Amino acid sequence: MQDRAGFREFVRQLPKAELHLHLEGTLEPELMLALAERNGMPLPFPDVAAARAAYAFDDLQSFLDLYYAGAAVLQTEQDFYDLTRAYTVRAAQENIRHIEPFFDPQTHISRGIPFGIAIAGILLALEDAQEDFGITSRLIMCFLRDLSADDAMHTLQTAKLYHSRIAGVGLDSAEVGNPPEKFVTVFEEAGMLGFHRVAHAGEEGPASYITDSLDMLGVERIDHGVRCLEDPGVVARLVRERIPLTVCPLSNVKLRVFPEMAEHPLRRMLDAGLLVTINSDDPAYFGGYLTDNYVAVADALDLTPVDAVTLARNSFEASFLETQEKDAYLAEIDAFIAGS
Ligand code: HPA
Ligand code: ZN
Numbered sequence: 001m002q003d004r005a006g007f008r009e010f011v012r013q014l015p016k017a018e019l020h021l022h023l024e025g026t027l028e029p030e031l032m033l034a035l036a037e038r039n040g041m042p043l044p045f046p047d048v049a050a051a052r053a054a055y056a057f058d059d060l061q062s063f064l065d066l067y068y069a070g071a072a073v074l075q076t077e078q079d080f081y082d083l084t085r086a087y088t089v090r091a092a093q094e095n096i097r098h099i100e101p102f103f104d105p106q107t108h109i110s111r112g113i114p115f116g117i118a119i120a121g122i123l124l125a126l127e128d129a130q131e132d133f134g135i136t137s138r139l140i141m142c143f144l145r146d147l148s149a150d151d152a153m154h155t156l157q158t159a160k161l162y163h164s165r166i167a168g169v170g171l172d173s174a175e176v177g178n179p180p181e182k183f184v185t186v187f188e189e190a191g192m193l194g195f196h197r198v199a200h201a202g203e204e205g206p207a208s209y210i211t212d213s214l215d216m217l218g219v220e221r222i223d224h225g226v227r228c229l230e231d232p233g234v235v236a237r238l239v240r241e242r243i244p245l246t247v248c249p250l251s252n253v254k255l256r257v258f259p260e261m262a263e264h265p266l267r268r269m270l271d272a273g274l275l276v277t278i279n280s281d282d283p284a285y286f287g288g289y290l291t292d293n294y295v296a297v298a299d300a301l302d303l304t305p306v307d308a309v310t311l312a313r314n315s316f317e318a319s320f321l322e323t324q325e326k327d328a329y330l331a332e333i334d335a336f337i338a339g340s
Contacts, residue, residue: 004299010340011294011308015332017098017315018091018279018290020223020246022142022172023080023122024071024104025282026087035073035082044069055285060204060255061174067285071107080121088129094291097329098319099129100138102170105155106147115158123165138167138320140198143186145171145178152186160193167320168196170223171213175205180212187217196220196320198246202227203257207234214243221245221318226252228274229265239273244318248281249297250288261300270307277315309333 029051036043045051057063074080084101091099101122108118122139129135141159143152159166169190171183180199187197199213203224210228213219214237225245228234238245249264251257258264269276278297283289288296294311297303316329 004295007298007305007308008291008295010305011298012094012291013336013340014308014312015095015097015329015336016290016312017100017277017319017329018096019100019221019244019277019315019318020102020248020279020281021087021099022102022104022282023084023087024074024107025067025286026090026284027070027074027083028086028284031082031086032070032073035075035079039073039075039079041073041075044073055287057255057285063255063282063285064173067282068107071104072111074108074118075113077117077121077124080118081125082121084122084125085128088125088133088135090289091135092129092133094289096135096290097332098136098316098321098325099126100140100167100319101126102140102142102172104142104144104172105159106144106151109155115155116161119162119165136321136325138196139165140168140170140196141166142170142172143183144173145182145200146174149182149186152183153189156186156190156193163193166195168198170197171199171201171217172223175200175203175209179205180209180216184216187219191218198223200224203252204255207231210234211237214241224248224252224257226257226265226269229268229272235272235274238275242275244275244277244314245269246277246279246318248279248286249293250283250286251281253296254286261296264297264301266297267301267303270310275314275318276311277318278311309337 029048105115126137197219198221199219200223201209201213207227207230221244223246253261278293280290280293316326
């Protein structure tokens with residue numbers, strides 16, 4: 001495993017789960033332009049090169065502005081199917097065995113696309129991924145935290161119709177100024193309905209948003225959470241309670257949470273005993289899929305194959321799979337290591 005290509009191939013074949021992946025963030029410029037054309041919409045960019053050139057962000061908000069504009073090309077059930085299918089085809093090529101993807105229903109409802117259209121296309125593609133590639137999944141719907149709590153509650157009521165097909169709820173979009181406490185009632189209701197609960201916290205927001213998400217929203221997992229290191233008390237608690245963190249290294253550098261990968265705290269987080277996982281967040285926008293994230297961290301922070309195996313194990317452990325399913329995937333990792 002001395003060379004970089006060897007490490008990449010090792011990670012590509014390593015059985016892995018992806019737990020922090022926005023389906024709308026997998027919209028590659030090629031598909032964005034094709035869907036705009038198919039739907040008779042004005043092209044958001046003159047060509048693929050122009051789209052990629054526009055993907056230079058200063059912070060979370062500058063990314064979100066572009067991301068929501070891009071999502072506007074998603075109009076029909078087939079569009080949502082094609083989006084999700086393109087991602088699962090790539091996931092299969094990287095031996096991603098289990099996924100817990102996010103989608104943002106409010107992004108589509110606010111454009112006049114009903115909840116049922118978006119979720120129908122996504123669910124069909126997830127079923128096909130299971131059938132064609134053996135990829136298991138648990139779908140998570142996220143509330144946009146810059147919209148009102150009433151809007152989120154309304155979306156939750158609609159989601160009840162799809163209760164058996166949605167595993168959990170999450171919280172994404174602009175973090176600063178939209179603290180966890182804004183969504184206490186919504187998450188309480190989601191918990192009573194039996195949904196798993198997660199939230200983005202400690203990406204651009206402070207470490208206290210992590211603790212507040214645990215205490216006020218009852219979340220089982222923190223998305224990002226990288227700013228926990230600013231408060232040793234928060235780190236100690238996350239370690240003690242084995243709260244998983246879904247870390248997205250390429251995203252963090254693109255959105256300037258850290259100026260460069262060499263300053264990314266992933267290595268320190270592992271050393272602190274945190275239950276860290278690596279994920280790709282919005283791979284079409286941030287320059288890489290799951291294996292690319294592992295490789296980028298390895299290049300900058302001397303991540304070893306042993307570390308990669310730890311991270312892959314963590315990804316299953318942190319998932320919402322049943323114990324038996326987790327054990328089966330962990331055994332796949334053991335078999336892969338034994339054979340490599
Ligand atoms: N943070 C917040 N909201 C998001 C993100 C993110 O990284 N990606 C898509 N929506
Ligand atoms: Zn995210």
